[in-house]
Amino acid sequence: MMTDEATRRGFLRGAGTAGLALGLGGASVSLGGAHAQDREAIRRHAIPATGERIPAIGMGTWITFNVGEDAAMRRARADVLARFLAEGGGMVDSSPMYGSSEAVVGDCLDRLEDTGGLFSATKVWTPVLTSGPDQMAESRRLWGLDRFDLMQVHNLVDWEEHLETLQQDKAEGRVRYIGVTTSHGRRHGELEEIMRGQPIDFVQLTYNIVDREAEDRLLPLAAERGIAVIANRPYRRKALIEAFQGKPLPDWAEAEAGARNWPEFLLKFIIGHPALTCAIPATTRVEHMAENMGALHGPLPDARTRARMAAYVEAL
Amino acid sequence: MFPYTPEVLTSTMAAFNTATLPLAVVAFALMLGSLLLAAFPRPGSGLLIGGILAAGWVWTAVGWHFGPFAGINFAGPVYGIFFLLQAGLILWLVLWRGRVAFPRGIDGYRAVGGRLALLALIGIPAITPLVGGDVAGMRVAGMAPGPTAVLTIGLLLMARDRRGRWAAVWLAVIPLLWCLAAGVTAWLMTVPEDMALPVLGLGGFALLIVKARRVERGGDSERAAP
Numbered sequence: 001m002m003t004d005e006a007t008r009r010g011f012l013r014g015a016g017t018a019g020l021a022l023g024l025g026g027a028s029v030s031l032g033g034a035h036a037q038d039r040e041a042i043r044r045h046a047i048p049a050t051g052e053r054i055p056a057i058g059m060g061t062w063i064t065f066n067v068g069e070d071a072a073m074r075r076a077r078a079d080v081l082a083r084f085l086a087e088g089g090g091m092v093d094s095s096p097m098y099g100s101s102e103a104v105v106g107d108c109l110d111r112l113e114d115t116g117g118l119f120s121a122t123k124v125w126t127p128v129l130t131s132g133p134d135q136m137a138e139s140r141r142l143w144g145l146d147r148f149d150l151m152q153v154h155n156l157v158d159w160e161e162h163l164e165t166l167q168q169d170k171a172e173g174r175v176r177y178i179g180v181t182t183s184h185g186r187r188h189g190e191l192e193e194i195m196r197g198q199p200i201d202f203v204q205l206t207y208n209i210v211d212r213e214a215e216d217r218l219l220p221l222a223a224e225r226g227i228a229v230i231a232n233r234p235y236r237r238k239a240l241i242e243a244f245q246g247k248p249l250p251d252w253a254e255a256e257a258g259a260r261n262w263p264e265f266l267l268k269f270i271i272g273h274p275a276l277t278c279a280i281p282a283t284t285r286v287e288h289m290a291e292n293m294g295a296l297h298g299p300l301p302d303a304r305t306r307a308r309m310a311a312y313v314e315a316l
Numbered sequence: 317m318f319p320y321t322p323e324v325l326t327s328t329m330a331a332f333n334t335a336t337l338p339l340a341v342v343a344f345a346l347m348l349g350s351l352l353l354a355a356f357p358r359p360g361s362g363l364l365i366g367g368i369l370a371a372g373w374v375w376t377a378v379g380w381h382f383g384p385f386a387g388i389n390f391a392g393p394v395y396g397i398f399f400l401l402q403a404g405l406i407l408w409l410v411l412w413r414g415r416v417a418f419p420r421g422i423d424g425y426r427a428v429g430g431r432l433a434l435l436a437l438i439g440i441p442a443i444t445p446l447v448g449g450d451v452a453g454m455r456v457a458g459m460a461p462g463p464t465a466v467l468t469i470g471l472l473l474m475a476r477d478r479r480g481r482w483a484a485v486w487l488a489v490i491p492l493l494w495c496l497a498a499g500v501t502a503w504l505m506t507v508p509e510d511m512a513l514p515v516l517g518l519g520g521f522a523l524l525i526v527k528a529r530r531v532e533r534g535g536d537s538e539r540a541a542p
Contacts, residue, residue, distance in 0.1 A: 068388045070327040099319045099388040
């Protein structure tokens with residue numbers, strides 16, 4: 001069912017952007033045309049299924065957007081989302097498993113006057129006695145959307161049943177792309193089977209400069225099968241940032257990897273892999289979002305530099 | 317590992333306490349009343365205490381676990397089912413079968429139980445403002461699961477089993493499980509309010525077992541002080 005808000009949001013998305021006027025916590029922040037130009041300059045990767053190009057840095061919502069009804073925290077998250085979109089961000093990824101995150105994302109989107117560029121991604125997750133279609137309808141209501149750009153089967157739970165529904169939803173226009181997810185390196189064997197046998201557009205898995213198991217089989221398979229790849233846990237939540245923050249970047253980081261700080265170093269390693277479509281770091285802070293989005297600019301490391309980056313981190 | 321932060325947990329508890337005012341005050345008064353009834357028993361104290369405790373477990377399940385906590389944690393309803401089960405056990409063993417009574421006088425078990433109950437009523441709630449949290453986010457027994465569990469174990473230590481010897485121990489199993497689960501979560505997430513729960517729960521449960529075994533061997537729980 002399409003709500004009035006959904007209609008308004010859909011209209012705004014379709015209207016394009018001549019500039020962003022963001023109403024946040026009663027204040028209005030005009031982001032002007034410079035950011036619109038930046039949007040054109042940012043790094044985008046193609047979704048193999050269609051060739052559509054999306055920003056290579058997205059945004060996760062695990063923990064960070066699960067703030068319940070807290071009004072101050074919701075305003076703060078709206079600021080984070082506003083900065084994400086203003087910097088040219090696209091994919092926002094959530095799940096019904098993430099507590100109030102979907103409701104908070106929807107609330108934050110409502111606070112923004114323009115959500116142009118949003119690539120909405122969520123999941124279906126039915127551990128017990130939950131109807132997948134009902135849950136997806138509830139997700140659309142919470143986000144205030146009449147359809148999602150991407151619907152994924154969360155952690156492969158009941159994937160056989162859900163993929164059938166998702167294929168039908170895709171055919172009937174309730175979702176544009178479909179996929180499956182894992183995290184923490186779990187169930188890669190089953191994921192590989194799905195990637196080989198099912199018509200999916202996206203796969204989401206854990207990949208970062210330390211957790212690189214996906215390089216062996218899954219990333220080459222994704223490239224071979226034309227499946228877009230989303231990397232979750234790009235910082236192992238925040239463990240990698242905390243581990244490396246006080247340590248120096250290599251002196252070749254900016255020249256060879258295009259990285260001016262650790263977030264850019266870690267994110268560019270990920271999106272520098274040719275099979276990677278998008279990495280989805282999560283944050284609660286606007287300044288960290290700005291650092292994350294810095295990875296959308298400048299050169300990406302090639303294979304040789306990526307190997308050097310991994311070796312440098314391993315030696316720390 | 318957990319889908320929320322300690323700040324969000326306290327904020328959600330504060331919103332729950334505020335939205336349901338004056339229930340937090342009522343719950344505190346009722347739970348304090350149950351401690352006073354256990355300390356200075358009158359005829360029918362056991363039934364009254366059982367009724368108050370069962371109401372506290374039901375409200376913690378329905379009001380908190382199925383309510384705002386489920387909003388930030390998908391596991392909330394699962395915990396809620398266990399809390400309802402505990403309320404059912406209390407209703408069955410205490411109110412229906414009348415297995416638990418509260419003797420007059422003082423012994424070591426009753427002294428420790430009373431202190432555990434006081435910790436649940438006053439000590440645990442005081443932690444929130446002491447660590448700089450919102451006063452509205454205080455964990456109140458009968459509203460929040462941690463102090464409700466500890467209060468229950470404390471009151472059970474003050475009780476006497478009328479017919480069998482293990483009713484109090486069985487009634488403490490779910491409170492203990494909650495203390496352990498919440499304690500692990502607290503240490504992993506740094507939630508000061510719940511960090512002591514494993515020690516309080518395990519300590520109280522161990523004393524209940526010691527007490528039951530002594531009674532089983534023919535000792536008198538009134539005399540068998542720890």
